[in-house]
Amino acid sequence: MFRMSWDPVQFITWKDMSVIASPNGDSRGPDKKEFDPQSLSTKPVLVSSQRRARKVEGGIFFPKPENAVTIALSSRVLFRTETEQKVFEQRGVEEYIQYQVEHENEPFTPGPAFSFVKALEEVNTRLRELYPESEELFDIVLVTYNHATVGVRLINTINHHNLFIERFCMTGGSSPIGYLKAWQTNLYLSADAEKVREALAEGIAAATMFMSDKLTEVSEKQLRVAFDGDAVLFSDESERIFKSHGLDGFFQHERDNEDILLDRGPLKDFLASLGKLQKKFYAKGHRLDCPIRTYLVTARSAASSGIRALKTLRAWGLETDEALFLAGAPKGPMLEKIRPHIYFDDQMFHVEGAAEMGTVAAHVPYGIAQKHQQQKSSNSGK
Amino acid sequence: MSELKQTTLATDAGAEKDWAAAIAFYDNLKTKIPRPPKPQYAVTIAVSSRTLFNMDAEGKIYEEEGVEQYVAYQEQHETEPLKQGVAFPLVKALMTVNARLRHLYPDSEELFDIVLMTNNHAQVGVRLINSINHYGLTIERFCMTGGKSPIGYLKAYMTNLYLSKDGKKVTEAIEEGIAAATMFTAGNVENQLSDTQLRVAFDGDAVLFSDESEIIAKSKGLDSFFEHEKLFENKPLAQGPLKCFLEALGKLQRKFYAKNERMTCPIRTYLVTARSAASSGARVLKTLRSWGLEIDEALFLAGAPKGPLLQKIRPHIFFDDQMFHIEGAKELGTIAAHVPYGIGQKYDKGKLIEQPAKDTKH
Numbered sequence: 172m173f174r175m176s177w178d179p180v181q182f183i184t185w186k187d188m189s190v191i192a193s194p195n196g197d198s199r200g201p202d203k204k205e206f207d208p209q210s211l212s213t214k215p216v217l218v219s220s221q222r223r224a225r226k227v228e229g230g231i232f233f234p235k236p237e238n239a240v241t242i243a244l245s246s247r248v249l250f251r252t253e254t255e256q257k258v259f260e261q262r263g264v265e266e267y268i269q270y271q272v273e274h275e276n277e278p279f280t281p282g283p284a285f286s287f288v289k290a291l292e293e294v295n296t297r298l299r300e301l302y303p304e305s306e307e308l309f310d311i312v313l314v315t316y317n318h319a320t321v322g323v324r325l326i327n328t329i330n331h332h333n334l335f336i337e338r339f340c341m342t343g344g345s346s347p348i349g350y351l352k353a354w355q356t357n358l359y360l361s362a363d364a365e366k367v368r369e370a371l372a373e374g375i376a377a378a379t380m381f382m383s384d385k386l387t388e389v390s391e392k393q394l395r396v397a398f399d400g401d402a403v404l405f406s407d408e409s410e411r412i413f414k415s416h417g418l419d420g421f422f423q424h425e426r427d428n429e430d431i432l433l434d435r436g437p438l439k440d441f442l443a444s445l446g447k448l449q450k451k452f453y454a455k456g457h458r459l460d461c462p463i464r465t466y467l468v469t470a471r472s473a474a475s476s477g478i479r480a481l482k483t484l485r486a487w488g489l490e491t492d493e494a495l496f497l498a499g500a501p502k503g504p505m506l507e508k509i510r511p512h513i514y515f516d517d518q519m520f521h522v523e524g525a526a527e528m529g530t531v532a533a534h535v536p537y538g539i540a541q542k543h544q545q546q547k548s549s550n551s552g553k
Numbered sequence: 554m555s556e557l558k559q560t561t562l563a564t565d566a567g568a569e570k571d572w573a574a575a576i577a578f579y580d581n582l583k584t585k586i587p588r589p590p591k592p593q594y595a596v597t598i599a600v601s602s603r604t605l606f607n608m609d610a611e612g613k614i615y616e617e618e619g620v621e622q623y624v625a626y627q628e629q630h631e632t633e634p635l636k637q638g639v640a641f642p643l644v645k646a647l648m649t650v651n652a653r654l655r656h657l658y659p660d661s662e663e664l665f666d667i668v669l670m671t672n673n674h675a676q677v678g679v680r681l682i683n684s685i686n687h688y689g690l691t692i693e694r695f696c697m698t699g700g701k702s703p704i705g706y707l708k709a710y711m712t713n714l715y716l717s718k719d720g721k722k723v724t725e726a727i728e729e730g731i732a733a734a735t736m737f738t739a740g741n742v743e744n745q746l747s748d749t750q751l752r753v754a755f756d757g758d759a760v761l762f763s764d765e766s767e768i769i770a771k772s773k774g775l776d777s778f779f780e781h782e783k784l785f786e787n788k789p790l791a792q793g794p795l796k797c798f799l800e801a802l803g804k805l806q807r808k809f810y811a812k813n814e815r816m817t818c819p820i821r822t823y824l825v826t827a828r829s830a831a832s833s834g835a836r837v838l839k840t841l842r843s844w845g846l847e848i849d850e851a852l853f854l855a856g857a858p859k860g861p862l863l864q865k866i867r868p869h870i871f872f873d874d875q876m877f878h879i880e881g882a883k884e885l886g887t888i889a890a891h892v893p894y895g896i897g898q899k900y901d902k903g904k905l906i907e908q909p910a911k912d913t914k915h
Contacts, residue, residue, distance in 0.1 A: 319838060337829035338857060339851065353864065
């Protein structure tokens with residue numbers, strides 16, 4: 172059960188790829204652009220105006236929100252917009268819009284959620300192959316504070332990187348949280364902790380993403396999502412006990428309540444939707460090469476407090492492919508081996524530790540750990 | 554000012570003196586109700602009596618018992634104010650915006666002007682006036698056409714938008730180049746609308762823009778449509794029936810921005826289109842930019858249902874050319890108005906000539 176599979180064969184880097192898979196399986200025409208991260212950061216690449224449009228007939232590309240697993244992203248997690256942010260903060264909104272319009276044909280560089288989105292599209296391609304009529308796919312919606320004028324640059328960038336993001340909400344300054352519910356969002360990722368907190372309060376799974384300079388390469392073929400346990404998949408009740416009664420009190424409590432299920436946490440439903448899609452692959456005999464893999468990476472100790480977590484998952488009918496009980500060991504090195512496209516944790520301490528080693532980590536501002544963070548320092552969160 | 558007029562007019566004919574006196578008298582009247590603006594400066598919205606007020610019960614009498622009984626009924630109930638109709642919240646919001654505009658620009662005539670354009674019999678006018686006064690609305694201009702077509706009057710008033718329940722009149726108006734839309738009785742669910750901010754939501758194709766793209770999508774399919782839009786990305790779309798109304802709204806919005814009220818602007822516009830952003834959205838945004846128009850919020854749905862998003866926006870009115878979307882909006886309590894323009898009129902959810910599953914209209 173605690174087997175760790177670090178199969179290096181599965182890691183494919185950008186440089187190794189010679190063909191960028193398109194959703195219909197056919198390779199792109201002669202005008203395809205190969206994505207090279209180095210070139211984008213050194214000289215201003217302009218978008219190709221001769222880009223062929225993506226083919227959408229012959230498959231489900233626009234699923235109904237209630238059937239799809241909807242992931243809502245903000246523009247700042249999908250792309251790197253630090254320069255533009257600076258312009259906005261220092262010179263105001265009019266100059267910011269002007270700047271964006273001037274640089275309209277310069278695509279943004281990828282942000283922290285970029286590889287996650289690419290992996291989601293890969294899963295979608297596989298799902299369409301196996302179930303051509305099904306609407307149970309990933310649906311990506313861009314939900315941004317940005318003004319509609321900036322939309323042109325966003326659209327140009329999306330096309331430049333060959334992403335398929337067709338649903339937009341450009342709210343021109345008003346809160347996007349209302350739209351999340353209308354889209355039946357399963358997961359919301361943003362760079363703004365306030366919005367993420369608002370979304371969590373509305374019952375939508377959400378996490379704050381941060382940009383880090385070091386990013387390890389992730390698999391192109393398999394979506395990997397890692398979750399912390401307490402206050403992410405489960406509620407923070409155990410953390411409360413741990414913080415008030417200490418480790419021994421916590422162990423005692425867990426042992427006594429072994430058969431009582433933990434309450435659900437904010438990302439439990441997202442794990443459930445991943446599981447639903449995984450089962451579709453299993454049903455067609457693709458368990459071994461399933462393009463979705465989930466990991467539980469928890470600071471719990473296996474023997475002393477692990478059973479309750481596993482029994483809870485079992486009772487919910489959920490699985491994670493791998494479960495790592497660290498008993499307090501740092502998560503960074505483990506995550507560096509897993510190479511998830513995204514890792515959810517409620518404590519900034521772990522998020523930072525993961526980011527230091529190049530993992531894309533997202534903070535879930537939920538539960539008692541947030542109060543401790545606020546007491547500790549003022550620079551955690553926005 | 555009135556003294557100046559009197560001294561210069563002392564030398565003129567008596568008629569001039571009377572006229573001046575009349576103006577002075579009117580100016581000095583203590584009236585809270587401000588004077589209506591001149592049509593060429595104002596943004597004129599013509600509403601029919603059936604959209605402003607709920608006249609379903611009276612309508613039944615008209616149909617079942619004839620015009621005589623109908624008029625008699627109205628006269629009997631003259632002092633009973635009519636119930637609020639589907640365009641009522643919109644009119645209330647327009648008046649709020651007017652109040653803000655007058656506050657910022659006391660001498661300007663660039664305001665909303667609401668005209669009542671109705672087929673109704675003149676005698677019914679009393680009840681209408683009583684109802685209007687009951688609700689405190691400022692509707693000073695009436696056209697009771699007694700059966701004649703309102704188009705001539707609409708043009709004379711330089712109408713920027715005409716709302717009616719009668720689809721035929723609306724179609725006629727659009728053909729004459731007047732922005733118009735058919736309103737329907739709202740569904741049972743009524744959303745709480747803002748009373749400080751006017752919100753207007755527009756569909757894209759065949760409402761703000763012409764239906765050229767819809768024709769391609771319907772005849773050749775989505776892939777050709779995307780190719781076409783990519784190819785002509787930098788060529789602006791032709792304008793649609795409601796483009797000028799958006800322009801008029803934008804003109805008033807800029808008056809607020811000029812006074813540093815961008816954040817609290819009482820007019821907010823939304824684009825809610827079934828287009829796909831990356832594949833066909835750039836042309837739309839570039840077209841708006843080339844027209845010098847801004848839209849506050851842009852939602853690209855790529856075929857997702859519009860109902861839930863409109864429910865979150867809560868517009869005072871939503872314009873769309875396809876009945877399918879109008880009905881979806883109504884189901885969730887949004888006030889929707891149908892713009893009977895373009896190729897979308899030949900297709901209906903139940904009578905689609907193409908595959909019914911393809912409701913992903915760009």
